[in-house]
Amino acid sequence: MAEEEEENPQALQSWQELVDQLYRFRDHYFESHSVENAGKKQQDVQEELERTLQQMEAIEGLPRTRARAMMLKGKALNVLPDYSAQAEELLSKAVKLDPELVEAWNHLGEVYWKKGDVSAAHTCFSGALGHCKNKASLQNLSMVLRQLPVSPGDEHARNVMDSVRQAKMAVQMDVRDGRSWYVLGNAYLSLFFNTGQNPKISQQALSAYAQAEKVDPAASCNPDLHLNRATLYKYEENYMEALGGFSRAAALDPAWPEPRQREQQLLDFLDRLASLLENKGKVKGKKLQSMLGSLRPSQLGPCGDGSYQGPLGQKVALELRPLSTLQPGVNPGAVVLGKVLFSLTTEEKVPFTFGLVDASEGPCFAVTVYNMAQSWGVLIGDSVAIPEPHLRHHHIQHQGKSFAFPGIRVETPLLLVVNGKAQGSRSQAAATVAYRAQSE
Known part of the structure; x- marks a missing residue:
């Protein structure tokens, strides 16, 4: 049964605005900071989280045991890329108090994802969609489907096809959502490598990534998008585009070693190859x-x-x-x-x-x-x-x-x-x- 009306809707609204502002700070960080500050992003988001939590605590008149209050605090704690046990505890309590609180289910699923419990994340996103069709659950379900453990005899390609369907539905719900296009690009990327590398599917992946950047400036600052697209470029032997993508991903997330490693590996490969070709082995x-x-x-x-x-x-x-x-x-x-x-x-x-x-x-x-x-x-x-x-x-x-x-x-x-x-x-x-x- 859903919870009763909050006693102080103004306080609840203030919490909502603070959490929304926190997520805007994270998602649009490079609109107010240069790429040179990328190495400070996580620290800056951490400091913004601490300020947000202090401001939330300073607002009186909001019962902390209410489902929406726990959901908002859990959501705030979930803003960082690492798993938060406190976020899991708050969000778990929120969905028990109000099972129809879809946003709490979505964030709880993300917490489980970060924890490495993919099956629990899948349950959360599927449950959220059972209450209400929404793009966030569709996006997350699309990603989780490709990560589910596959037992012998199962076809991973079936999950990948379902992943594409979920991502398409998310795009259809809001064609201006860059994250939906990015998730669709990843789904097509996985489909490409699981179903015989059809060139049409690789083009669909590249088109989805391009559309993500077109409709949402923040997508251009997503290091994952650049790395994933560069992976496809490298496979298609568009080497200059691949190197550019790895380099951009590394610049946007200096603490993430993989993009720089992949860029250097490709440069080393091309260097060795060009030398061997010139000297005829x-x-x-x-x-x-x-x-x-x-x-x-x-x-x-x-x-x-x-x-x-x-x-x-x-x-x-x-x-x-x-x-x-x-x-x-x-x-x-x-x-x-x-x-x-x-x-x-x-x-x-x-x-x-x-x-x-x-x-x-x-x-x-x-x-x-x-x-x-x-x-x-x-x-x-x-x-x-x-x-x-x-x-x-x-x-x-x-x-x-x-x-x-x-x-x-x-x-x-x-x-x-x-x-x-x-x-x-x-x-x-x-x-x-x-x-x-x-x-x-």
């Missing part, structure tokens, strides 16, 4: 000539005998072409054959990257292979044929560094022919992604 001239001289048409395997199957399952006749003649984008009807001069591994393991040269003795091309099993790879000296190669000329500039090289992207090792042999199904595995989705 440091393979000496005579050895290189010997390797290239051993290339034979028989090493094309199914790509040379007319049995290669195109993306629609049709038989495709392929023409052997030099790497230097490839055009940007997909090269239909073409196949290239070359020798592996080096391979490059990273901490993330994906993609598997190697350098390829052919008999035309042109530049060394970077080949990036995705969705491969961890045990899969190629060795220096292997002959590799790539049907209908997808070429991109990379030109990257970031913080005084520049990289330029030709790259061929291969979505699965199943498309490759190594030493005349097609690759079996064991060579393939699904890609994984690491991104952050906080409850705030």
Whole structure:
């Protein structure tokens, strides 16, 4: 049963205004502070919380045991990114006194999320929606669904699809809410990596992130948004945009080490790759000539005998072409054959990257292979044929560094022919992604 009317609605309204002001201070911090102050944000929010609590206590005439009063104080304590046991206690009491107090359910769910109890958070957000459909519960439920523990036999993709549905409903309730668009972007990002990396879905994720920034200036100051979008940019080999996103996330949250680490890892990868490509894997001239001289048409395997199957399952006749003649984008009807001069591994393991040269003795091309099993790879000296190669000329500039090289992207090792042999199904595995989705 809901609580009786508050004895002092003016005092209650004053508490509400103080808490709203506290959250405005946190969410719009960079509208009144420069990015250079990002390292002080959490301390400033902590100090603002302490002032808010003092001001709340100074207001008389409000029974502290009422559900709404406990909800407001619990909400105030929940403003920080860390778990608060006091917030959990107050919000738990508030929902027991007034089970229809949806805002209390939402904040209690966020507290459980911060505590690491994802199942309890899911129960809170679902319960809130049972009382009243609201965008905050839909946003949070969308995020929690992707984090729920999955038992053997369950399909994580089903939760991800449901996550997208919840985020879409939140957007429909208020198309001007930047947080809803951000959550939808994360849902699409997860869907992209769980359902075969459909380019249309990655574009939907990028569009949702862009819309979040368009409708809400505060979204541009969300470090999670920049890191998550940069993760997608990196996978799509939009390296300059990825580096910019990691750098922006690091600037907005200096205490969060991951963005700076990811930025440095990508810079190190590009640095090593560019050096190996330029030096052709440091393979000496005579050895290189010997390797290239051993290339034979028989090493094309199914790509040379007319049995290669195109993306629609049709038989495709392929023409052997030099790497230097490839055009940007997909090269239909073409196949290239070359020798592996080096391979490059990273901490993330994906993609598997190697350098390829052919008999035309042109530049060394970077080949990036995705969705491969961890045990899969190629060795220096292997002959590799790539049907209908997808070429991109990379030109990257970031913080005084520049990289330029030709790259061929291969979505699965199943498309490759190594030493005349097609690759079996064991060579393939699904890609994984690491991104952050906080409850705030």
